[in-house]
Amino acid sequence: MLTLTSVSKSFGDMVALNGLSLSLPHDRYVSLLGASGSGKTTLLRIIAGFDEPDSGTLSLDGRRLDGTPPHERGIGFVFQNFALFPHLTVEQNIAFGLRYRAKGRLESRDEIAGRVADMVRLVGLEGLEKRKVMAVSGGQRQRVALARTLVTEPGFVLLDEPLGALDANLRERMCDELRAIRERLKVTFFHVTGSESEALMMGETVAVLSRGVIAQSGPASALFETPADAEVARHLAAYNILKGRAEGGRFVFPAASFPLPGGVAVPSGAPIEVALRFDRIRVLPAASGAEGIPARFVASEFTGASTLSFFRTGDGALLQVVAPVGTALPEPYAEGEPYLLAFDSDLAIPFLERAA
Numbered sequence: 327m328l329t330l331t332s333v334s335k336s337f338g339d340m341v342a343l344n345g346l347s348l349s350l351p352h353d354r355y356v357s358l359l360g361a362s363g364s365g366k367t368t369l370l371r372i373i374a375g376f377d378e379p380d381s382g383t384l385s386l387d388g389r390r391l392d393g394t395p396p397h398e399r400g401i402g403f404v405f406q407n408f409a410l411f412p413h414l415t416v417e418q419n420i421a422f423g424l425r426y427r428a429k430g431r432l433e434s435r436d437e438i439a440g441r442v443a444d445m446v447r448l449v450g451l452e453g454l455e456k457r458k459v460m461a462v463s464g465g466q467r468q469r470v471a472l473a474r475t476l477v478t479e480p481g482f483v484l485l486d487e488p489l490g491a492l493d494a495n496l497r498e499r500m501c502d503e504l505r506a507i508r509e510r511l512k513v514t515f516f517h518v519t520g521s522e523s524e525a526l527m528m529g530e531t532v533a534v535l536s537r538g539v540i541a542q543s544g545p546a547s548a549l550f551e552t553p554a555d556a557e558v559a560r561h562l563a564a565y566n567i568l569k570g571r572a573e574g575g576r577f578v579f580p581a582a583s584f585p586l587p588g589g590v591a592v593p594s595g596a597p598i599e600v601a602l603r604f605d606r607i608r609v610l611p612a613a614s615g616a617e618g619i620p621a622r623f624v625a626s627e628f629t630g631a632s633t634l635s636f637f638r639t640g641d642g643a644l645l646q647v648v649a650p651v652g653t654a655l656p657e658p659y660a661e662g663e664p665y666l667l668a669f670d671s672d673l674a675i676p677f678l679e680r681a682a
């Protein structure tokens with residue numbers, strides 16, 4: 327287990343990590359979701375040993391890592407821009423990683439060539455060994471970077487936005503390959519990304535980095551069903567977040583009011599935010615008389631498996647509704663016309679607003 331306890335790091339007045347604690351088990355795909363500037367790279371650099379935290383501790387299987395140089399930590403790093411040597415070939419780049427092996431140097435040429443060949447096969451680069459890395463595709467370069475790290479046999483591999491430089495098609499294929507490679511090697515991948523779909527798809531465990539701490543960590547389904555706070559819900563890009571206050575067991579906000587879920591005790595007058603999942607809203611005619619949020623239809627986007635529709639409330643808030651596409655396309659809504667957004671109020675999730 328790789329454990330970080332109360333790790334903090336500031337740059338001048340800018341607090342990047344604020345007492346962050348995190349445990350990464352062996353043999354697991356963990357993804358870390360964080361907005362741009364949330365401190366993802368800072369966290370990776372501290373785990374890898376390129377930077378030291380201002381306070382807090384790191385340990386690997388109970389052994390303190392603080393002060394241990396990067397190449398002796400048993401932790402590999404795949405950089406965002408791959409950081410390959412353009413004038414070296416694919417196999418020379420991979421062999422370069424062997425210089426940073428924690429487990430003792432490989433001296434014999436045959437042994438080195440054997441290890442490099444194993445890696446070339448593992449990541450699917452056969453036939454390209456002698457090519458300069460500038461003469462292979464973006465996806466192949468990504469594989470070289472991965473192989474150069476894996477050849478050092480790290481127990482933990484840090485991947486900084488590993489799919490960011492790839493186009494959408496390739497990204498999907500590399501997702502499958504990353505997962506398959508990790509399962510074969512039984513190492514831990516810590517995959518850092520700003521994309522919620524990537525984090526939720528890849529991670530057996532998904533951790534959300536927000537305000538310098540891990541706001542929530544667990545299986546994707548648990549985050550999706552019960553986000554720990556409004557910040558996590560915002561990161562998942564699956565929830566409308568409404569700002570208002572509690573009033574006698576109801577949630578009151580500029581556009582409407584509706585009952586708070588049963589059993590939730592929120593003091594009257596307290597500022598709260600309510601998360602309402604896109605796919606839990608039904609669109610009804612404005613005059614249906616049901617309880618709900620009145621809003622006008624703005625536009626729809628057809629995404630293949632579902633239709634995403636946007637509605638604007640009287641106070642200007644934009645709400646999103648997702649309807650799965652069944653055998654028929656959903657009724658088209660009329661632009662600018664009023665509708666009622668209805669939902670089971672037990673499925674609305676209230677959060678007490680935190681001070682910024």
Ligand SMILES: Nc1ncnc2c1ncn2[C@@H]1O[C@H](COP(=O)(O)OP(=O)(O)OP(=O)(O)O)[C@@H](O)[C@H]1O
Nearest residue numbers: 337340342360361362363364365366367368369520
């Ligand atoms: N060397 C530095 N000097 C000053 N500020 C820094 C330094 N490194 C990072 N920061 C600041 O710390 C915060 C966290 O930066 P970091 O690069 O870790 O974020 P990130 O989540 O990786 O962002 P991105 O997804 O945009 O790469 C940012 O506000 C950044 O401006």
